[in-house]
Amino acid sequence: MIADHASPCRVCLRDAAIGEPVLLGSYHLPRPRGTYWTPSPIFVHADACAPFDAADEIAPIPRPRMISARAYDATDQCLYGLGFAGEGTEIDTRLARALDDPRTTSVNVHTAKPGCLLCWVERL
Secondary structure (H helix, E strand, C coil): CECCCCEEECCCCCEECCCCEEEEEEEECCCCCHHHCCEEEEEEECCCCCCCCCCCCCCCCCCCCEEEEEEECCCCCECHHHCEEEEHHHHHHHHHHHHHCCCCCEEEEEECCCCCEEEEEECC
8 A cells, every 4th residue: 555644664663655556464472472462554665775773772653642651571471561552752751650660571562552563572
Protein backbone atom coordinates (compact mmCIF):
# COMPACT_ATOMS: atom_id res chain seq x y z
CA MET A 1 0.00 0.00 0.00
CA ILE A 2 1.03 3.64 -0.26
CA ALA A 3 1.44 5.40 3.10
CA ASP A 4 -1.32 7.98 3.49
CA HIS A 5 -0.68 8.59 7.20
CA ALA A 6 2.17 8.11 9.66
CA SER A 7 3.12 4.46 9.14
CA PRO A 8 5.85 3.39 11.60
CA CYS A 9 8.26 0.90 10.02
CA ARG A 10 9.09 -1.97 12.38
CA VAL A 11 12.54 -2.43 10.78
CA CYS A 12 14.14 1.03 10.82
CA LEU A 13 11.78 2.40 13.51
CA ARG A 14 10.99 5.58 11.61
CA ASP A 15 7.77 6.74 9.99
CA ALA A 16 7.32 6.15 6.28
CA ALA A 17 6.83 9.37 4.32
CA ILE A 18 3.40 10.06 2.87
CA GLY A 19 3.38 8.45 -0.59
CA GLU A 20 6.09 5.91 0.29
CA PRO A 21 5.22 2.23 -0.37
CA VAL A 22 4.76 0.14 2.79
CA LEU A 23 3.60 -3.34 3.62
CA LEU A 24 1.07 -4.03 6.38
CA GLY A 25 1.28 -7.42 8.02
CA SER A 26 0.81 -9.36 11.21
CA TYR A 27 3.88 -9.96 13.37
CA HIS A 28 3.94 -12.86 15.79
CA LEU A 29 5.91 -11.56 18.74
CA PRO A 30 8.27 -14.12 20.31
CA ARG A 31 7.46 -12.65 23.74
CA PRO A 32 5.67 -12.47 26.00
CA ARG A 33 4.84 -16.14 25.95
CA GLY A 34 1.66 -17.45 27.49
CA THR A 35 -1.42 -15.53 28.52
CA TYR A 36 -0.18 -12.08 27.44
CA TRP A 37 1.00 -13.12 23.97
CA THR A 38 -0.75 -11.49 21.05
CA PRO A 39 0.08 -10.96 17.36
CA SER A 40 0.54 -7.36 16.32
CA PRO A 41 -0.16 -5.43 13.14
CA ILE A 42 3.02 -3.81 11.81
CA PHE A 43 4.15 -1.68 8.90
CA VAL A 44 7.46 -2.20 7.10
CA HIS A 45 8.94 -0.27 4.20
CA ALA A 46 8.29 -2.03 0.89
CA ASP A 47 11.91 -1.32 -0.06
CA ALA A 48 14.83 -2.44 2.11
CA CYS A 49 15.79 -0.12 4.97
CA ALA A 50 18.55 -0.25 7.57
CA PRO A 51 17.44 -1.85 10.86
CA PHE A 52 17.46 0.27 14.01
CA ASP A 53 19.92 -1.39 16.35
CA ALA A 54 21.05 1.28 18.81
CA ALA A 55 21.67 0.30 22.42
CA ASP A 56 20.68 2.61 25.28
CA GLU A 57 18.65 4.80 22.92
CA ILE A 58 14.91 5.10 22.50
CA ALA A 59 13.72 4.90 18.91
CA PRO A 60 12.03 8.10 17.69
CA ILE A 61 8.72 6.52 16.57
CA PRO A 62 6.91 6.48 19.96
CA ARG A 63 7.29 10.24 20.53
CA PRO A 64 4.73 11.78 18.09
CA ARG A 65 1.81 9.50 18.97
CA MET A 66 -0.34 8.10 21.75
CA ILE A 67 1.33 4.95 23.06
CA SER A 68 0.85 2.09 25.44
CA ALA A 69 3.79 0.37 27.10
CA ARG A 70 3.66 -2.91 29.01
CA ALA A 71 6.51 -4.16 31.18
CA TYR A 72 7.14 -7.90 31.62
CA ASP A 73 9.26 -9.96 34.00
CA ALA A 74 11.51 -12.96 33.24
CA THR A 75 8.53 -15.34 33.33
CA ASP A 76 6.57 -13.12 30.89
CA GLN A 77 4.14 -11.90 33.52
CA CYS A 78 2.84 -8.37 32.99
CA LEU A 79 3.98 -5.91 35.66
CA TYR A 80 0.73 -3.96 35.84
CA GLY A 81 1.99 -1.14 38.04
CA LEU A 82 4.71 -0.28 35.53
CA GLY A 83 2.46 0.02 32.47
CA PHE A 84 1.74 3.32 30.76
CA ALA A 85 -0.75 4.71 28.27
CA GLY A 86 -0.42 8.31 27.15
CA GLU A 87 1.63 10.75 25.13
CA GLY A 88 4.73 9.34 23.47
CA THR A 89 6.68 12.39 24.59
CA GLU A 90 6.66 10.80 28.08
CA ILE A 91 8.39 7.61 26.90
CA ASP A 92 11.80 8.51 28.37
CA THR A 93 10.61 8.84 31.97
CA ARG A 94 8.06 6.02 31.74
CA LEU A 95 10.54 3.59 30.20
CA ALA A 96 13.21 4.56 32.74
CA ARG A 97 10.70 3.89 35.54
CA ALA A 98 9.94 0.41 34.18
CA LEU A 99 13.60 -0.47 33.60
CA ASP A 100 14.62 0.83 37.04
CA ASP A 101 12.52 -1.96 38.51
CA PRO A 102 14.78 -5.04 38.69
CA ARG A 103 11.84 -7.34 37.83
CA THR A 104 11.49 -5.82 34.35
CA THR A 105 13.18 -7.76 31.57
CA SER A 106 11.32 -6.27 28.60
CA VAL A 107 8.81 -3.61 27.58
CA ASN A 108 6.37 -3.77 24.65
CA VAL A 109 5.72 -0.29 23.20
CA HIS A 110 2.80 -0.01 20.78
CA THR A 111 0.34 2.53 19.45
CA ALA A 112 -2.45 3.10 21.95
CA LYS A 113 -5.33 3.19 19.48
CA PRO A 114 -4.67 0.69 16.64
CA GLY A 115 -2.26 -1.40 18.74
CA CYS A 116 0.58 -1.65 16.20
CA LEU A 117 3.92 -2.72 17.66
CA LEU A 118 6.36 0.20 17.64
CA CYS A 119 9.33 -1.36 19.41
CA TRP A 120 10.35 -4.01 21.90
CA VAL A 121 12.80 -2.93 24.60
CA GLU A 122 14.95 -5.49 26.41
CA ARG A 123 17.29 -5.11 29.34
CA LEU A 124 20.84 -5.82 28.11
